Amino acid sequence: MSRVDGRENNELRKVEIIPNYLMHAEGSVLISIGNTKVICTASIEERVPPFMRGGGKGWITAEYSMLPRATEKRTMRESTKGKVTGRTMEIQRLIGRTLRSVVDLEKMGERTIWIDCDVIQADGGTRTASITGAFVAMVLALQKLVENKKAKILPVTDYLAAISVGVGEEKMPLLDLNYIEDSNAEVDMNVIMTGSLEMVEIQGTGEEATFSRQQLNALLDLAEEGILYLIEAQKKALGPVIENIRKGENL
């Protein structure tokens, strides 16, 4: 029994990360995971939010959005609605929180990195693609700080990638769900892990069904496979910068 697009259960879609995609941002990528395409940028602002001022630590915050026609049916813009949806807020809080977990905020200095993830085409897994791409954009921006002598060391302690897993029909655990699979999944889980396969965040939801401890373990096994593969793609996009990440692992 094969998947809608012919993949194996533990097979990722094609992953491509184009670094330095835009001219103005300190760090930027276009990440494609199958038909899901996200522009991720990292912008450095030389101050932190009011509640952190004077603490000597940096901050990382994220915003996420979809172009109206990233989706099959046009979605109304949040600027037109005048408010950001709950789904968007959940996603941007998730992106910011998980990226902060692999950065040494003190070594980064009292500045903010604004992460922007704009989905230009959506086919499932946009939040996990955003995290995976944003990690690369963020490292590129932090590397600029090193190059400009604003930071002594790249303040990144580990890799970070994210992937979706889920329980499809006939109870099969699946890696990297596309939109159709995601819509039909009984259980849907997003897993964010470091390069050492420690979990940073897991969010699992039984949309149509509940799930057992055994199923949870099968999903986490799949996620580990996917994360390792994504980190390889990140390394390829980062090129020589990965040497600096290696140094940061001892922070």
Place this chain on the structure above:
Amino acid sequence: MSRVDGRENNELRKVEIIPNYLMHAEGSVLISIGNTKVICTASIEERVPPFMRGGGKGWITAEYSMLPRATEKRTMRESTKGKVTGRTMEIQRLIGRTLRSVVDLEKMGERTIWIDCDVIQADGGTRTASITGAFVAMVLALQKLVENKKAKILPVTDYLAAISVGVGEEKMPLLDLNYIEDSNAEVDMNVIMTGSLEMVEIQGTGEEATFSRQQLNALLDLAEEGILYLIEAQKKALGPVIENIRKGENL
């Protein structure tokens, strides 16, 4: 090594659920878990949101709020700010989604249950207390439908309760974190389970640290203990209605 309030690591705070706490709502409780106190109400509206009309199925949606002085420092009202925060949206989406997982929406009929969780005093675990209390309020409201001959059977397929677990200092897994413990926890996880100890949702975050598969398992073991205890408290509050839930388990 004991906890700030002298509890054992696997010990819940005192749980109390007062049913029928308010006169107007179809279902209502005041739930206290330690110093955390939440008024949960369930209101029946005889129609569903536009996107569901004519489908013959019911809907359950939730709103969550805190009184300004539920917290140690006064929090500005969201009505005054003119918008609902991302944290509130996450919580109310979670409450609605998990409650729907134990209700047979077709048997419930084309109507909406509005769940309102208003925290009057906060000391950690307000979202899990809200879910645990809201389940009881919801069952009381659905029971009214049975009594008024609007539903033939109580359309509830299982119990539902929620609890927080976390990794405290010195890597100790802890059950039911109060506010101080939650603020210091390295890992924070909310677990929502049914009466049969199937997972409906898990959300685990390494705020200050990452966590391993082994730690995850230790936390889930604690959560199962807590959930079973909370369901006993729910049964006590529901009284004879639990007989109807028993019937629903075969739905």
Place this chain on the structure above:
Amino acid sequence: MSRVDGRENNELRKVEIIPNYLMHAEGSVLISIGNTKVICTASIEERVPPFMRGGGKGWITAEYSMLPRATEKRTMRESTKGKVTGRTMEIQRLIGRTLRSVVDLEKMGERTIWIDCDVIQADGGTRTASITGAFVAMVLALQKLVENKKAKILPVTDYLAAISVGVGEEKMPLLDLNYIEDSNAEVDMNVIMTGSLEMVEIQGTGEEATFSRQQLNALLDLAEEGILYLIEAQKKALGPVIENIRKGENL
């Protein structure tokens, strides 16, 4: 001819004021007047709004809200609507204005007291119950200032209570209207008075009819009876603090 709940025309509903109802607020009460129940808190903030800074005077401001299911039919939250209704604004302006009239703002020092009145169950008279309860919560908070040596004297110059009166069917003047009476009243008046029975504010509206000078006087006579009774309930809730109010009367 008796009233819907059997009371005499000049009879208040049962009044109960539970002081120190919540753990975090500097002052708090749960006030019940019949089935109307309001949680009132007073929070001290050690600064004043921008327009008052440096003037050496304090400020008192109030917010009012209803839980969605305080009412017979669920009311949409103002945070969800994204704006505060005109009715809410009128009430919170009234609460703040009348409380300020019995406080010596200079002796209070340059700080703000935030009053929050959250109606958890409504059966008529929620704004007058809010004022009556908020007075007690405010005094409890101000007393904390005295105890913490932040104020030399309790800066309260008199008691303050509020009651509704109205002209019911057959032109009968009534004290303390419940929801059904309020809905049917031809004239509706809220009277806020001090312990010396001076008026702080009166607001009288002929919803369905106009009213004469003679009727106005009959209503004010009733209101005076009610106010005296409410102040007794406030004194009981305040306990020994009333000694300090007595001193303030000479401010």
Place this chain on the structure above:
Amino acid sequence: MSRVDGRENNELRKVEIIPNYLMHAEGSVLISIGNTKVICTASIEERVPPFMRGGGKGWITAEYSMLPRATEKRTMRESTKGKVTGRTMEIQRLIGRTLRSVVDLEKMGERTIWIDCDVIQADGGTRTASITGAFVAMVLALQKLVENKKAKILPVTDYLAAISVGVGEEKMPLLDLNYIEDSNAEVDMNVIMTGSLEMVEIQGTGEEATFSRQQLNALLDLAEEGILYLIEAQKKALGPVIENIRKGENL
């Protein structure tokens, strides 16, 4: 001891009501009371708000605003702020409510009258000038209904006018306070009365002081004088239409 502008205590400022001031509105006036100038329009819409549909009754609603430079210091526009202030809401609710008290909503037919009061120059008493002017604009619009055979009779049961009174320095009761007097008043009261001197609404506030029953009576005596004078000015502006109001008094 005379007033800042030399008036007697019971003397109104100069009153002028120009009827049919604008070309598009069904009814309109420019009312001047001293330096306070308000454009009042009445617009007829051939439907009622959703909550009244099918009831056969009409509705009257009001909006109030100030030009930014009606005041001594420029006031920010409410459209720019994105929200209507509490003060504005209080005033427009008051205008609508009091006008409805002298109209037979059933005889008016199922349509809405929108009253707009736009203050172009403010010198105290803008809300009472608005009500007094809006009454004339509303009668002119209703008269159009009679002329167009949409109503059989002018559905107005009495005159309606509004005036401010207050307690000034040295405890003097004053009629028709201008801005300076209003700012210094210890007690401020708005009185809305019919042509038969029945009260429709009174709102009295001790901003800086409380007030006694005796003071209340002195203020109401002054208000009655003012109301009678204003109704004469309304009659002059209405011209022959007053004959139709006379007929309506028996409704």
Place this chain on the structure above:
Amino acid sequence: MSRVDGRENNELRKVEIIPNYLMHAEGSVLISIGNTKVICTASIEERVPPFMRGGGKGWITAEYSMLPRATEKRTMRESTKGKVTGRTMEIQRLIGRTLRSVVDLEKMGERTIWIDCDVIQADGGTRTASITGAFVAMVLALQKLVENKKAKILPVTDYLAAISVGVGEEKMPLLDLNYIEDSNAEVDMNVIMTGSLEMVEIQGTGEEATFSRQQLNALLDLAEEGILYLIEAQKKALGPVIENIRKGENL
């Protein structure tokens, strides 16, 4: 073939500019162009927006609004809608931008002039009437600065007026379109010029048709005629102040 109101193609409607129309504003006019009537005020604020602070230059900004019943059908207030429409924003940006082009912002000093244009009656050409009137109000306010010794010289470099032109039916170019003509125009153009007939801004739109270079020239010829006439009306309203403008022309 004559126009709906009998005018010649190159004939303006009756123009009247009443200076010092309101008592509080530093500068104000009521401008009437036919039935279009706009109150324009200029208010001086002794500071500039944050982005200009410390630069030693002044700023001019404008707001535009219509009374709800300025129009044939009542228009909902933007304060009630909670947002300013795109049309309003376009107009107020245009007013501010064009006025700034004839003021020497450095000589004006670090302060802001707020222009408010409130249309009390609309019959086409409200934005051009606003600019023409606002110029006079602005000069009157700047003249106050000279009189109060806050500016050494009137910092106005030229006159500024605005007029609409358009292509009507049968391809006729028309000057100063009223509402009916504007609704039927194939091409609609607003031209803002200085006293030396230099263009400050042109905005031409083929609503129902496109237009050629030749038509553009015919429209600009008409506009020049109208601008010269409007400047005469401005001079009449300004009286002796025009002497100061003459001096500014050499700035």
Place this chain on the structure above:
Amino acid sequence: MSRVDGRENNELRKVEIIPNYLMHAEGSVLISIGNTKVICTASIEERVPPFMRGGGKGWITAEYSMLPRATEKRTMRESTKGKVTGRTMEIQRLIGRTLRSVVDLEKMGERTIWIDCDVIQADGGTRTASITGAFVAMVLALQKLVENKKAKILPVTDYLAAISVGVGEEKMPLLDLNYIEDSNAEVDMNVIMTGSLEMVEIQGTGEEATFSRQQLNALLDLAEEGILYLIEAQKKALGPVIENIRKGENL
């Protein structure tokens, strides 16, 4: 004297239009004009706005936005601000209005085309690039209607393109200003023309200076050159569809 990027005064930057850039939209392009890059999509909705229902005519409306880091300094999202800026509103009204001028709305049928222009990288001329790209996306979407037999004929009456021109330093007229040139321009003009070089809209502003009739003519000459070149690029992107546009020219 050459331009900052070495171009001739009448030289466009490199133009590239990639058709069918996204998988979900009925029509889409990525247009690059120099470093300015805009994703334009056209989405068909099978209904029109309420004010047009039942009229048998179609509607075209546009939305415009910039990614936060399209610009050199990060711009706050309008969804975060909760409102759309005046600049954005002006641009999206312009895009919609000009596209409608070359479409036969009756032949298009009662449906809406939503145009979305999202600037992913900005270097001047984003609004004109948006119009030029949106024309192609719109034609591609309309062509789908023809292919799906929903329209008998491609309802496009002419090409449409837009370009900026301006007066640079030393009074030189320039074609296609990049960001630096635009910031320094004394006069800035956007010209939107059809394939037959008729004007659809011109908007010329003297930001720092005024301009004469002669300068206007020089700018329009340049614009004509640019428009013709852009239409060639549109034809190349449209490929065989241009045959259908040729037929529409006789509509």
